[in-house]
Amino acid sequence: MKILVGYKRVIDSNARIQVRPDGLGVVTDGVKLSANPFDDIALEEALRLREKGVAGEVVVAAIGPTDAQAHIRNALAMGANRAIHIVTADAVQPLTAARTLLKLIEKEQPGIVLLGKQAIDDDCNQTGQMLAALWDRPQATSASKVEVNGSVARITREVDAGLETIEVDLPAVITADLRLNEPRFIKLPDIMKAKSKPIEAIAFDSLGVESGDHLKITHYAPPPTRNKGVIVNDVAELVSALKAKGLI
Amino acid sequence: MSKILIVAEHLDGQLNSSTARCVTCAKQIGTQAIEVLVLAADPAGIAAQAARIDGVSKVLCVAHARNDHALAAVYAPQIAAVAKNGYSHVLAPSTTFGKDVLPRAAALLGVAQVSDISSVEGPHLFKRPVYAGSAVVTVEAPAGEILVGTVRPASYPAAGTAASAAPIQNIPLDIALPDHTRFVELVHGKNDRPDLQSARCVVSGGRGLGSDEDFALIYALADKLGAAVGASRAAVDAGYVPSELQVGQTGKIIAPELYIAIGVSGAIQHLAGIKDAGTIVVINKDSEAPIFEVADFGLVGDLFTLVPELIAAIG
Ligand SMILES: Cc1cc2nc3c(=O)[nH]c(=O)nc-3n(C[C@H](O)[C@H](O)[C@H](O)COP(=O)(O)OP(=O)(O)OC[C@H]3O[C@@H](n4cnc5c(N)ncnc54)[C@H](O)[C@@H]3O)c2cc1C
Numbered sequence: 215m216k217i218l219v220g221y222k223r224v225i226d227s228n229a230r231i232q233v234r235p236d237g238l239g240v241v242t243d244g245v246k247l248s249a250n251p252f253d254d255i256a257l258e259e260a261l262r263l264r265e266k267g268v269a270g271e272v273v274v275a276a277i278g279p280t281d282a283q284a285h286i287r288n289a290l291a292m293g294a295n296r297a298i299h300i301v302t303a304d305a306v307q308p309l310t311a312a313r314t315l316l317k318l319i320e321k322e323q324p325g326i327v328l329l330g331k332q333a334i335d336d337d338c339n340q341t342g343q344m345l346a347a348l349w350d351r352p353q354a355t356s357a358s359k360v361e362v363n364g365s366v367a368r369i370t371r372e373v374d375a376g377l378e379t380i381e382v383d384l385p386a387v388i389t390a391d392l393r394l395n396e397p398r399f400i401k402l403p404d405i406m407k408a409k410s411k412p413i414e415a416i417a418f419d420s421l422g423v424e425s426g427d428h429l430k431i432t433h434y435a436p437p438p439t440r441n442k443g444v445i446v447n448d449v450a451e452l453v454s455a456l457k458a459k460g461l462i
Numbered sequence: 463m464s465k466i467l468i469v470a471e472h473l474d475g476q477l478n479s480s481t482a483r484c485v486t487c488a489k490q491i492g493t494q495a496i497e498v499l500v501l502a503a504d505p506a507g508i509a510a511q512a513a514r515i516d517g518v519s520k521v522l523c524v525a526h527a528r529n530d531h532a533l534a535a536v537y538a539p540q541i542a543a544v545a546k547n548g549y550s551h552v553l554a555p556s557t558t559f560g561k562d563v564l565p566r567a568a569a570l571l572g573v574a575q576v577s578d579i580s581s582v583e584g585p586h587l588f589k590r591p592v593y594a595g596s597a598v599v600t601v602e603a604p605a606g607e608i609l610v611g612t613v614r615p616a617s618y619p620a621a622g623t624a625a626s627a628a629p630i631q632n633i634p635l636d637i638a639l640p641d642h643t644r645f646v647e648l649v650h651g652k653n654d655r656p657d658l659q660s661a662r663c664v665v666s667g668g669r670g671l672g673s674d675e676d677f678a679l680i681y682a683l684a685d686k687l688g689a690a691v692g693a694s695r696a697a698v699d700a701g702y703v704p705s706e707l708q709v710g711q712t713g714k715i716i717a718p719e720l721y722i723a724i725g726v727s728g729a730i731q732h733l734a735g736i737k738d739a740g741t742i743v744v745i746n747k748d749s750e751a752p753i754f755e756v757a758d759f760g761l762v763g764d765l766f767t768l769v770p771e772l773i774a775a776i777g
Pocket residue numbers: 227251252334667668669670671693694695696697708709710711712713714724725726727728729730731732745746747748751763764765766
């Protein structure tokens with residue numbers, strides 16, 4: 215079985231996000247870019263399934279600009295067998311990403327598609343669900359445990375009420391939550407090895423994907439700030455302040 | 463003419479309060495009709511609760527054994543089918559339920575989704591947080607297609623109770639439902655404390671608590687205040703508490719009147735979950751911890767001394 219993993223490049227989770235003065239985006243100059251943390255978890259899970267013998271090949275797919283190659287090498291260094299780079303000048307919205315991944319599915323015929331549950335830039339949490347709908351296959355979002363048994367997968371999902379377990383027939387789309395695993399560190403020899411692994415570049419326009427970028431972001435603004443608070447000296451002062459506000 | 467469909471969230475026969483919060487958002491969109499869709503094995507009791515939400519004009523029910531559990535693959539085709547009956551908007555809460563189900567319905571309808579609506583600027587113009595709340599974007603959706611959106615429950619109060627109940631209508635199901643996805647079980651921690659997402663007061667603990675035994679301090683304070691309990695990711699990862707207590711970008715987004723963060727450093731991903739809280743109280747031994755930047759009242763010191771003192775002082 216083959217596993218297809220979505221691998222998006224985003225602003226690093228530790229970077230401080232600043233809105234551009236013109237309100238047209240966030241500052242990206244000199245800002246560190248990394249793999250979406252949830253995609254690293256998705257990739258790690260795919261690699262573990264390969265190590266367990268469930269899967270034979272792990273293919274990563276990244277939709278992004280030409281300079282995303284270094285990012286893709288990272289996935290190969292982690293252990294993916296090969297990569298597909300859908301080259302686009304502009305970022306795509308989830309519906310377009312889902313339609314694009316569907317094209318790759320038709321070509322690659324994976325048994326499992328693993329994505330992150332959300333990307334930490336737009337925080338949309340949509341692509342996996344949309345892909346599963348278009349593919350007409352099961353989805354298991356926010357996975358914290360994945361067990362594959364032949365043509366069936368049992369997935370534990372982190373939901374508001376607790377932990378939900380569902381069973382899906384493969385092929386299926388699974389999206390990774392934080393506690394699914396801890397991604398491995400890349401070692402130097404792996405970086406060397408990754409250099410010889412194939413990256414297939416495909417121009418987005420050549421896929422004939424109908425754009426799903428229906429939404430227009432008209433403005434970026436910094437979040438509202440909270441009023442500056444006070445440091446109290448002791449518990450008694452805290453309790454009287456909260457009592458004065460009628461909070462306790 | 464606009465007509466809004468809200469997908470009800472429910473569990474064990476109880477309507478989730480997030481549905482009434484979606485109604486408040488729908489009212490702000492401005493509409494002729496707000497209808498609630500209840501998909502369940504036995505929807506009658508849930509529908510009766512939805513019919514009493516102020517602003518709801520009708521409740522639609524699809525009763526089907528396969529609707530016993532909220533499986534996206536089963537729910538989404540039904541939502542998409544109903545949505546085609548002249549609705550301008552389809553909304554669901556951006557809880558784990560809505561996040562799972564609604565994008566699947568949007569894709570079936572061939573439309574984009576606006577996730578996490580936090581403000582309505584016009585029938586097709588919304589604000590939503592991005593980058594863990596580090597920026598807020600204004601999003602314009604095309605007026606010519608159904609607007610599918612998830613609503614941030616923390617941004618809207620629940621609509622009140624109506625004087626009279628809205629009509630309830632059972633609608634027949636005439637589409638095939640897949641059987642490739644099956645519910646196995648739901649394990650939830652037994653918890654007789656207030657619900658984290660709707661509680662007036664929340665006490666959260668972080669890695670600073672150090673162990674699950676010591677996390678008992680958080681429960682003790684919460685019990686004293688009648689508060690719900692929350693946690694940082696680090697506390698969940700360390701196994702002090704179950705995952706459903708995580709607050710933040712990838713956990714629960716909450717807006718209690720009082721939020722007390724103890725032994726939590728205040729990473730951006732945690733702060734994303736508490737931006738709309740009324741009053742934030744912080745107890746942390748590190749006066750430089752970023753969480754103090756959002757604190758209305760900060761107390762610097764060792765939690766193992768201060769929390770027992772606080773419990774005693776509340777009396
Ligand atoms: C993609 C992604 C998503 C994430 N999503 C979330 C999320 O949803 N929610 C979330 O919370 N985090 C999330 N995180 C993790 C986040 O970045 C932080 O790592 C996490 O919030 C830290 O938890 P903490 O504050 O409990 O631990 P720490 O950062 O270790 O802080 C512990 C604090 O306790 C204090 N302390 C220690 N001992 C004492 C004592 N005796 N008395 C008083 N104070 C003490 C310390 O001074 C310190 O400030 C996410 C991270 C990523 C990358």
